[in-house]
Amino acid sequence: MEKKKIKVALSGNPNVGKSTVFNLLTGLRQHTGNWPGKTVERKEGIYIKDDYILEITDLPGTYSLTSRSLEEIIARDFIIKEKPDIVVVIADASSLERNLYLLVQILELHSQVILALNMLDLLSEKKYKINFKKLEEKLGIPVVPMIASKGMGIEELVNKIIEVFKEGQKSLPRKIDYGDLEEIIEKIEKNLPENLNGYNSRFVAIKLLEGDEIVKNFCKEKINYYEIKELIGKREDTAILLANSRYNWIKNILIDTLEKPRTPVITFSDRLDYWFTHPIFGLPVSFIILGLIFWITYTLNNLLADPWENFLGFLQSFLKGLLFFLPNFLKEFIFSGIWEGVSILLTFIPLIIIFFFFLALLEDTGYLARVAFVTDRMMHILGLHGKAFLPLMMSYGCNVPGIMTVRTLEEEKDRKLLTLIDPFIPCVPRILVSAFFASVFFPKYASLVLLSLYIISFLAVFISGKIIRRFLLKTSFSPLIMELPLYKFPNLKVLGLYVWEKLKAFLQRAGTVIVFLSAILWILGNFPSNNIEKSFLASIGKFFLPLLKPLGFNWQLLLGLITGFVAKEASLSTLSTVYQASGENLKNILLSEITLPTAYSFMVFQILYIPCVATVATIYKETNSKKWVLFSVIYSLVFAYFVSFIIYSLLRIIFHD
Amino acid sequence: MVKILYEMNKGEKGKVLSIKGGGGRILRLAELGIVPGEEIILIQKSFGPVIVRVKDTNLALGRGIAQNILVEVENGEKEN
Numbered sequence: 001m002e003k004k005k006i007k008v009a010l011s012g013n014p015n016v017g018k019s020t021v022f023n024l025l026t027g028l029r030q031h032t033g034n035w036p037g038k039t040v041e042r043k044e045g046i047y048i049k050d051d052y053i054l055e056i057t058d059l060p061g062t063y064s065l066t067s068r069s070l071e072e073i074i075a076r077d078f079i080i081k082e083k084p085d086i087v088v089v090i091a092d093a094s095s096l097e098r099n100l101y102l103l104v105q106i107l108e109l110h111s112q113v114i115l116a117l118n119m120l121d122l123l124s125e126k127k128y129k130i131n132f133k134k135l136e137e138k139l140g141i142p143v144v145p146m147i148a149s150k151g152m153g154i155e156e157l158v159n160k161i162i163e164v165f166k167e168g169q170k171s172l173p174r175k176i177d178y179g180d181l182e183e184i185i186e187k188i189e190k191n192l193p194e195n196l197n198g199y200n201s202r203f204v205a206i207k208l209l210e211g212d213e214i215v216k217n218f219c220k221e222k223i224n225y226y227e228i229k230e231l232i233g234k235r236e237d238t239a240i241l242l243a244n245s246r247y248n249w250i251k252n253i254l255i256d257t258l259e260k261p262r263t264p265v266i267t268f269s270d271r272l273d274y275w276f277t278h279p280i281f282g283l284p285v286s287f288i289i290l291g292l293i294f295w296i297t298y299t300l301n302n303l304l305a306d307p308w309e310n311f312l313g314f315l316q317s318f319l320k321g322l323l324f325f326l327p328n329f330l331k332e333f334i335f336s337g338i339w340e341g342v343s344i345l346l347t348f349i350p351l352i353i354i355f356f357f358f359l360a361l362l363e364d365t366g367y368l369a370r371v372a373f374v375t376d377r378m379m380h381i382l383g384l385h386g387k388a389f390l391p392l393m394m395s396y397g398c399n400v401p402g403i404m405t406v407r408t409l410e411e412e413k414d415r416k417l418l419t420l421i422d423p424f425i426p427c428v429p430r431i432l433v434s435a436f437f438a439s440v441f442f443p444k445y446a447s448l449v450l451l452s453l454y455i456i457s458f459l460a461v462f463i464s465g466k467i468i469r470r471f472l473l474k475t476s477f478s479p480l481i482m483e484l485p486l487y488k489f490p491n492l493k494v495l496g497l498y499v500w501e502k503l504k505a506f507l508q509r510a511g512t513v514i515v516f517l518s519a520i521l522w523i524l525g526n527f528p529s530n531n532i533e534k535s536f537l538a539s540i541g542k543f544f545l546p547l548l549k550p551l552g553f554n555w556q557l558l559l560g561l562i563t564g565f566v567a568k569e570a571s572l573s574t575l576s577t578v579y580q581a582s583g584e585n586l587k588n589i590l591l592s593e594i595t596l597p598t599a600y601s602f603m604v605f606q607i608l609y610i611p612c613v614a615t616v617a618t619i620y621k622e623t624n625s626k627k628w629v630l631f632s633v634i635y636s637l638v639f640a641y642f643v644s645f646i647i648y649s650l651l652r653i654i655f656h657d
Numbered sequence: 658m659v660k661i662l663y664e665m666n667k668g669e670k671g672k673v674l675s676i677k678g679g680g681g682r683i684l685r686l687a688e689l690g691i692v693p694g695e696e697i698i699l700i701q702k703s704f705g706p707v708i709v710r711v712k713d714t715n716l717a718l719g720r721g722i723a724q725n726i727l728v729e730v731e732n733g734e735k736e737n
Contacts, residue, residue: 063688101690243692244694386717481718
């Protein structure tokens with residue numbers, strides 16, 4: 001018998017355990033992509049029970065359904081346009097009043113709604129009591145209590161979904177009484193165009209009163225907007241009045257269903273927050289925790305590097321044996337050209353697994369929000385708020401996880417800004433290349449030289465932040481507004497699935513770009529002759545050399561920079577190939593061929609110029625826009641060029657070169 | 658007594674009087690529960706943002722926002 005499909009949408013505020021519910025329901029039978037044309041993740045999955053297939057879509061976590069953030073637009077458009085059979089609103093039972101605000105708006109849009117009350121453990125810690133039966137009656141929709149992190153209530157939710165689907169009654173969406181505003185709402189409704197793109201007229205009227213740009217624009221396209229504009233008038237308090245009506249409706253529901261103790265209980269979260277958000281200790285505590293995570297991540301990654309490389313070598317020779325019948329030139333292309341890209345991709349696997357495990361841990365326990373709180377003041381210097389701290393800090397290890405973390409910020413423009421300035425942060429490989437140069441050319445002052453490079457990169461982040469915000473994004477600084485969720489114990493299954501999703505997304509979406517770009521670079525470096533000095537790459541280097549003369553570079557250095565695009569550490573091996581020397585010999589040759597100002601200018605350029613292939617691929621994956629990738633590459637090149645040029649010119653005057 | 662939210666003391670409680678700012682910000686704060694008349698407690702202060710409790714939720718608000726919210730602070734002994 002054919003199974004019946006039930007289209008289910010999961011919606012809810014951020015931090016209510018929505019993704020936990022989604023992950024527990026769908027497990028590995030889920031699929032992550034982006035919403036068409038958007039940079040927001042779209043997660044879908046299925047759950048099969050008896051004769052039913054639940055097709056579940058995890059909507060982005062939102063507090064409301066206005067049009068000011070991509071997430072909210074996506075969530076409401078899904079409910080309106082893709083018409084799920086059932087909308088499940090997941091709410092944090094321990095802050096029900098605020099969580100029901102979203103429910104109210106969804107009730108105005110959809111008639112088949114189930115409320116899942118999650119985190120009952122936190123509710124009992126606060127000594128709150130909910131009368132579920134009465135709540136169900138007053139709301140007129142099914143209520144399912146649950147503790148998702150412990151797997152409790154999931155089964156009941158599924159049963160309820162099927163039950164509601166079977167009943168199949170299609171009543172009209174709920175009406176919330178907006179008091180004095182009802183008259184205006186009715187009048188606006190009468191003036192609306194016939195075709196409302198699937199929205200209901202009451203919803204459109206309410207959104208117009210809230211100043212919703214999307215709804216306003218499509219009304220303007222279809223009718224003379226003047227009359228509606230008159231009706232709305234210049235009152236600035238309508239949005240507040242609407243919000244107040246909704247909260248009053250909620251208060252009326254909760255008045256005899258939610259019982260609170262007379263004196264608030266001091267919770268485990270309150271005690272932890274005394275230290276974690278302490279005005280003086282909070283920041284050092286966060287540095288210690290993050291520093292520890294940073295240290296463990298890169299130590300583990302280094303420990304795993306050798307065995308992992310051996311394994312990859314083994315894999316390579318195994319595949320070579322398997323494909324022995326291929327003609328030589330093809331074998332060469334596959335195992336040097338393509339394999340190089342594949343192995344770059346694969347070397348990121350341990351790093352991404354370890355890093356995202358910790359990130360998931362920080363996020364799931366609730367500590368991540370505290371990091372944003374304590375670093376907020378500091379991040380103002382860069383024109384960003386506290387949520388930008390983690391991506392930037394992680395980039396000091398590697399830009400790839402740094403840029404993958406940018407999506408924890410809410411504002412699209414903040415994300416773009418951060419993605420563009422993030423590559424200026426020198427990752428470990430870049431510092432290694434610079435450290436080698438510093439030890440050759442400035443043996444006594446190597447650490448000072450490295451410090452100066454860190455300062456230059458910090459200034460690059462700072463200045464670019466100002467330039468990009470002012471001239472490109474044209475927005476002002478967006479201040480921190482963020483919920484601090486209660487602390488909770490993480491669920492290992494959810495952490496595992498999170499890491500797996502991140503890894504899969506990286507391999508799939510960044511992977512193809514990395515392999516493609518490195519294959520092209522391999523071809524350019526090996527044709528027409530596999531002597532790199534006579535390759536296309538060298539010709540390209542020589543062609544652009546006059547452009548880089550003002551920075552003091554010779555073509556060997558330039559070639560090093562070009563191959564550094566594949567992986568930053570490749571710069572050094574290229575130099576040793578073209579100079580046909582390594583170790584002490586390479587040092588001596590470099591000392592005789594390159595002046596001090598050139599060496600320093602090279603180091604500066606190397607720190608700032610285009611990030612590596614993997615980073616470019618990650619920027620593409622995150623922004624989903626070729627335009628932004630191209631801009632990022634060109635911007636960093638131009639920026640690196642100017643800074644190096646200025647520094648080189650100054651140094652030449654100082655050194656009378 | 659009327660105070661700017663940013664200048665309230667830790668543990669002080671009051672009712673939101675008014676919020677200054679553009680429509681977008683006012684709506685965003687409303688969605689998180691900060692509307693005039695709502696009870697608000699200052700939980701934590703720092704050199705930058707503050708933490709407040711509104712409708713059973715702790716919220717971090719940047720300084721720029723906390724300086725634009727007026728609160729009618731309860732007089733007398735602090736509760737709890």
